[in-house]
Amino acid sequence: MFKAVLVENDPAGGYRAGLRCLDEARLPDGEVTVRVSHSTLNYKDALAITGKGPVLRTFPMVPGIDLAGTVEHSMHADYAVGDAVLLNGWGVGERHWGGLAQKARVQAEWLLPLPPQFSPQQAMAIGTAGFTAMLCVLALERAGVEPADGEIVVTGAAGGVGSLATTILSRLGFSVVAVSGRPEATEYLQSLGAAQVLERATLATPGKPLGKARWAGAVDVVGSHTLANVCASMQYGGVVTACGLAGGMDFPATVAPFILRGVTLVGIDSVMCPRARRLEAWRRLASDLDLSQLAAISTEVGLTDLLELAPRLLNGQVRGRVVVDLNR
Numbered sequence: 218m219f220k221a222v223l224v225e226n227d228p229a230g231g232y233r234a235g236l237r238c239l240d241e242a243r244l245p246d247g248e249v250t251v252r253v254s255h256s257t258l259n260y261k262d263a264l265a266i267t268g269k270g271p272v273l274r275t276f277p278m279v280p281g282i283d284l285a286g287t288v289e290h291s292m293h294a295d296y297a298v299g300d301a302v303l304l305n306g307w308g309v310g311e312r313h314w315g316g317l318a319q320k321a322r323v324q325a326e327w328l329l330p331l332p333p334q335f336s337p338q339q340a341m342a343i344g345t346a347g348f349t350a351m352l353c354v355l356a357l358e359r360a361g362v363e364p365a366d367g368e369i370v371v372t373g374a375a376g377g378v379g380s381l382a383t384t385i386l387s388r389l390g391f392s393v394v395a396v397s398g399r400p401e402a403t404e405y406l407q408s409l410g411a412a413q414v415l416e417r418a419t420l421a422t423p424g425k426p427l428g429k430a431r432w433a434g435a436v437d438v439v440g441s442h443t444l445a446n447v448c449a450s451m452q453y454g455g456v457v458t459a460c461g462l463a464g465g466m467d468f469p470a471t472v473a474p475f476i477l478r479g480v481t482l483v484g485i486d487s488v489m490c491p492r493a494r495r496l497e498a499w500r501r502l503a504s505d506l507d508l509s510q511l512a513a514i515s516t517e518v519g520l521t522d523l524l525e526l527a528p529r530l531l532n533g534q535v536r537g538r539v540v541v542d543l544n545r
């Protein structure tokens with residue numbers, strides 16, 4: 218038997234998430250069984266637990282798009298019993314039972330060896346949020362953005378992706394302007410390396426097609442008017458990486474920044490990201506992330522805390538990252 222968060226949706230009980238003790242026989246098919254030691258609560262997991270977004274494709278479902286743990290049984294040559302592994306995305310926790318459980322059974326190709334620089338706890342403090350932040354950084358670099366080009370704006374900065382993006386970019390020598398709706402997070406964002414903190418409201422309402430040209434690069438987790446305003450205030454040739462929709466899925470923009478300032482908008486997806494880029498991103502996290510910052514960025518909780526935490530995360534009341542200790 219193992220403990221898990223289980224989301225059910227049926228006419229009798231409606232949409233509900235609860236803590237359950239499940240028989241191992243209920244695990245889905247897969248080549249590798251992992252004893253999960255740590256997982257996380259991402260934005261998407263909070264949507265899955267609360268039912269506030271159509272994240273889950275089948276029911277009952279164990280949410281959790283991230284996991285770290287040890288191989289307990291393997292039918293694949295790449296993994297042996299006792300190997301430390303890590304998983305982000307691939308639809309796990311959406312259409313295949315995920316990481317918010319003491320056990321998971323998954324396909325070998327979805328797993329990565331846990332980089333030796335990280336404990337499972339640290340890997341989950343990074344999680345999909347940190348992995349996505351690094352995908353944004355890699356995209357900015359591939360497009361040629363350098364620290365000397367000017368400021369990088371990071372929106373939703375006190376959240377998971379935003380916190381990791383702020384600390385990674387600052388450590389790489391970029392001047393980061395963190396945008397946050399939480400004035401009380403200013404000191405925290407400065408401790409992660411933000412050179413300046415801007416109030417969220419400055420970007421959240423409808424703006425002009427083109428504004429003052431300010432940013433060389435951007436990491437946007439908010440979408441909607443914020444993304445439109447970020448695009449409108451890019452320097453000539455600036456690069457915007459768009460990865461989130463915390464403020465809305467719409468994109469009420471004009472083509473002006475693209476056709477008049479040569480701005481590039483790069484979409485970032487962590488779920489189906491090819492394996493080679495995943496390995497590159499985790500290699501760069503191992504070399505470029507200041508691990509001593511992870512303690513400030515993350516809070517550790519147990520499975521029982523999640524049901525109460527999920528709605529708070531969606532309301533923007535959870536700072537940084539949430540690590541779930543499955544043995545707590």
Ligand code: NDP
Nearest residue numbers: 260373374375376377378397398460461462463464486487
């Ligand atoms: P968090 O909830 O940790 O952070 C989101 C942050 O966005 C909040 O902390 C808040 O920051 C800000 N925010 C929240 N609501 C609003 C609002 N209505 N308007 C403006 N800002 C708002 O989530 P994550 O960091 O885990 O994820 C952020 C986004 O990125 C989500 O939409 C998520 O789905 C997406 N994502 C996408 C991935 C991909 O593969 N493309 C992978 C991972 C995440 P503050 O308080 O500082 O203002």
